[in-house]
Amino acid sequence: MKIAVVGATGLVGSEMLKVLEEQGFGTSDYEIIVAASEKSVGKTIDFAGRQLIVVSVEEAIKMKPDYALFSAGASTSKKYAPMFSAEGTVVIDNSSAWRKEEGVPLVVPEVNIDTVKPENKIIANPNCSTIQMVLAISELHRKYKIKRLVISTYQSVTGTGMKAIQQLESEERHDANYEKVYPYAIHRNLFPHGGDFQADGYTSEEQKLVDETRKILNDYSIGITATVVRVPVVGGHSESVNIEFANDFEMADVVELLKATKGVEVLDDIENNVYPMPIYAHGKNEVFVGRIRRDFSNANSLNLWVVADNIRKGAATNAVQIMQELIKKQ
Numbered sequence: 001m002k003i004a005v006v007g008a009t010g011l012v013g014s015e016m017l018k019v020l021e022e023q024g025f026g027t028s029d030y031e032i033i034v035a036a037s038e039k040s041v042g043k044t045i046d047f048a049g050r051q052l053i054v055v056s057v058e059e060a061i062k063m064k065p066d067y068a069l070f071s072a073g074a075s076t077s078k079k080y081a082p083m084f085s086a087e088g089t090v091v092i093d094n095s096s097a098w099r100k101e102e103g104v105p106l107v108v109p110e111v112n113i114d115t116v117k118p119e120n121k122i123i124a125n126p127n128c129s130t131i132q133m134v135l136a137i138s139e140l141h142r143k144y145k146i147k148r149l150v151i152s153t154y155q156s157v158t159g160t161g162m163k164a165i166q167q168l169e170s171e172e173r174h175d176a177n178y179e180k181v182y183p184y185a186i187h188r189n190l191f192p193h194g195g196d197f198q199a200d201g202y203t204s205e206e207q208k209l210v211d212e213t214r215k216i217l218n219d220y221s222i223g224i225t226a227t228v229v230r231v232p233v234v235g236g237h238s239e240s241v242n243i244e245f246a247n248d249f250e251m252a253d254v255v256e257l258l259k260a261t262k263g264v265e266v267l268d269d270i271e272n273n274v275y276p277m278p279i280y281a282h283g284k285n286e287v288f289v290g291r292i293r294r295d296f297s298n299a300n301s302l303n304l305w306v307v308a309d310n311i312r313k314g315a316a317t318n319a320v321q322i323m324q325e326l327i328k329k330q
């Protein structure tokens with residue numbers, strides 16, 4: 001089997017390679033093709049004890065991989081994903097390019113892998129903040145039916161890519177010699193600004209939480225409002241999620257449902273100060289949920305604190321898991 005990683009030199013692409021190796025794709029049964037922009041062609045990347053040589057995207061298309069995992073930006077996906085699929089390759093795309101496209105499944109495998117049909121040659125990986133929240137609430141929605149979600153995020157700089165990490169680290173060192181990717185300093189600061197501002201006052205990152213959650217849960221009746229905040233953190237995204245259900249619930253049952261949700265780990269022991277944090281989630285594949293408590297200000301309402309490594313479950317892990325599920329179905 002041939003698997004291509006497009007954008008293999010980037011933050012998410014290199015994490016995809018790590019996850020592939022961890023998941024057993026480092027054996028000789030799999031040919032791993034690494035592609036990036038022209039400037040990286042010929043560079044080598046260490047993978048499972050061997051060195052892979054970076055090829056151009058055009059070259060990767062000619063090699064007709066079975067699967068192509070994309071994380072090279074939306075314009076690269078728009079241009080190249082159809083060219084891969086024309087060759088029979090199944091593309092799993094981490095960018096926003098195809099997420100809203102009708103007929104393109106938007107997939108969190110534990111929640112809706114059944115939406116992928118054999119004819120789908122492009123599959124979209126959702127936005128990082130959406131993946132972790134949807135996974136946490138999916139079983140609760142099935143049982144109690146969500147009416148409304150109020151989400152506030154505390155998003156890691158890793159969501160903005162390598163240059164954002166460099167900005168934070170340069171500011172920490174008081175080193176003025178860096179390329180600024182944020183409009184303000186992020187060290188000792190935060191800003192309520194993720195993505196671009198829209199005419200209605202929301203940001204594109206906030207809009208993704210609304211649109212993608214409805215598409216994944218296939219429920220356009222859910223009221224959703226979000227505030228996305230960028231914080232000087234590198235290990236993962238945190239989210240405060242307030243949920244109003246149509247039906248009342250038992251707290252013990254909520255905890256049991258969360259514990260039973262595949263891919264979710266409950267970390268909720270306030271007596272011992274146990275709750276999810278980015279320093280704990282960093283490098284892990286699970287979505288961590290804690291601070292589980294009833295919202296006494298409103299009927300049938302609940303508060304959750306949800307943390308995950310946005311580069312792992314929010315991007316690379318989710319993409320690899322989609323591919324693993326499709327391989328199982330073959």
Ligand code: A2P
Pocket residue numbers: 006007008009010011012013035036037038039040041057071072073076161162
């Ligand atoms: P390169 O390193 O050659 O620029 P990040 O999100 O961390 O910035 O990474 C983006 C990834 O997408 C990198 O691997 C980058 O390759 C790749 N990439 C960016 N633009 C293109 C393009 N036009 N064609 C192919 N790969 C691209």
